Amino acid sequence: MPEGHVVHRLAARYLGSFGGRTVAVSSPQGRFADSASRVDGRVLESTEAHGKQLFLGFGADEWVRIHLGIYGKVAFGRGEPPAPVGAIRLRMVADDAWSELRGPAACELIGSGEKADVVSRLGPDPLRADADPERAWERIRRSRSSIATLLMDQHVIAGAGNIFRAEVLFRRGIDPLRAGRDLTRAEWDAMWTDLKSLMDNSVHVGRIDTVRPEHTPEAMGRPPRVDDHGGEVYVYRRAAQDCHVCRGPISMRELAGRNLFWCPSCQNR
DNA sequence: TAAGTATGTTAAG
DNA sequence: TTAACCTACTTAC
Numbered sequence: 001m002p003e004g005h006v007v008h009r010l011a012a013r014y015l016g017s018f019g020g021r022t023v024a025v026s027s028p029q030g031r032f033a034d035s036a037s038r039v040d041g042r043v044l045e046s047t048e049a050h051g052k053q054l055f056l057g058f059g060a061d062e063w064v065r066i067h068l069g070i071y072g073k074v075a076f077g078r079g080e081p082p083a084p085v086g087a088i089r090l091r092m093v094a095d096d097a098w099s100e101l102r103g104p105a106a107c108e109l110i111g112s113g114e115k116a117d118v119v120s121r122l123g124p125d126p127l128r129a130d131a132d133p134e135r136a137w138e139r140i141r142r143s144r145s146s147i148a149t150l151l152m153d154q155h156v157i158a159g160a161g162n163i164f165r166a167e168v169l170f171r172r173g174i175d176p177l178r179a180g181r182d183l184t185r186a187e188w189d190a191m192w193t194d195l196k197s198l199m200d201n202s203v204h205v206g207r208i209d210t211v212r213p214e215h216t217p218e219a220m221g222r223p224p225r226v227d228d229h230g231g232e233v234y235v236y237r238r239a240a241q242d243c244h245v246c247r248g249p250i251s252m253r254e255l256a257g258r259n260l261f262w263c264p265s266c267q268n269r
Numbered sequence: 270t271a272a273g274t275a276t277g278t279t280a281a282g
Numbered sequence: 283t284t285a286a287c288c289t290a291c292t293t294a295c
Contacts, residue, residue: 002276002277003276003277005276006276052276052277052278067277067278068276068277068288069277069278069287069288069289070275070276070277070278070287070288070289071275071277071287071288071289071290072277072288072289073289073290086289086290087288087289087290089288102288102289102290103288103289103290104288104289105277105278105279105287105288106278106288152277154277154278161276161277162276162277163276164276208276236276237276256283257277257283257284257285258277
């Protein structure tokens with residue numbers, strides 16, 4: 001379930017459950033076993049999220065870098081940890097808390113230099129206070145790639161994924177296939193501001209809700225909608241369904257290997 | 270039992 | 283542009 005908001009929530013949760021405490025670290029599945037033994041019994045001192053990258057800090061120079069990929073999940077609990085079930089790559093246990101990481105694309109122990117390298121390759125993360133949207137704009141304003149492609153490129157903007165991309169483009173009325181260099185500065189500023197507020201909200205509520213109050217099914221006099229990804233959205237995974245605003249059909253096509261959703265009538269700018 | 274699906278990234282061609 | 287790779291769960295046969 002991983003776009004950037006999930007990763008920021010995980011950083012807070014790992015810190016809340018284990019920060020400043022001695023933790024038992026293991027890898028029941030085995031693939032992280034050698035590295036786990038090197039931080040086993042140490043104190044988890046800090047956690048950081050940069051886009052979709054999660055870092056768990058042990059001492060000044062040892063970091064567990066986690067990237068959930070498309071399947072990765074973390075379960076947390078209190079009290080005695082359950083017997084291992086399935087492929088648990090990273091298990092962390094303190095005296096009264098435990099966590100289990102399954103299915104990450106990456107889980108590795110790295111030094112602060114490698115961590116800095118990873119972070120330096122990322123674009124600004126709208127969820128971070130130190131984000132500089134100007135860096136993203138410098139890339140976008142020169143690029144022939146579509147804005148839809150650019151929004152998913154972690155070197156341009158870090159943390160947005162397929163849902164935030166589809167939803168912010170809808171909310172700004174922007175045709176996803178427009179080239180980055182054809183966007184105006186005002187359009188970019190509005191998009192960044194909107195993306196930031198959508199992502200901030202998602203960190204707080206733990207799901208992606210993007211539908212404005214005036215467009216909810218209730219406000220539009222329509223039956224409430226149950227979405228299996230858990231949030232209220234305008235276009236994501238709503239191919240061929242009615243647009244909440246104009247009631248025309250939502251479009252879908254594949255773009256760079258990912259499904260792109262948009263409303264051709266509302267997104268004409 | 271097999272196939273299909275998923276909010277992602279990387280490497281090979 | 284395509285395939286490979288992480289894992290669990292749902293649906294079809």
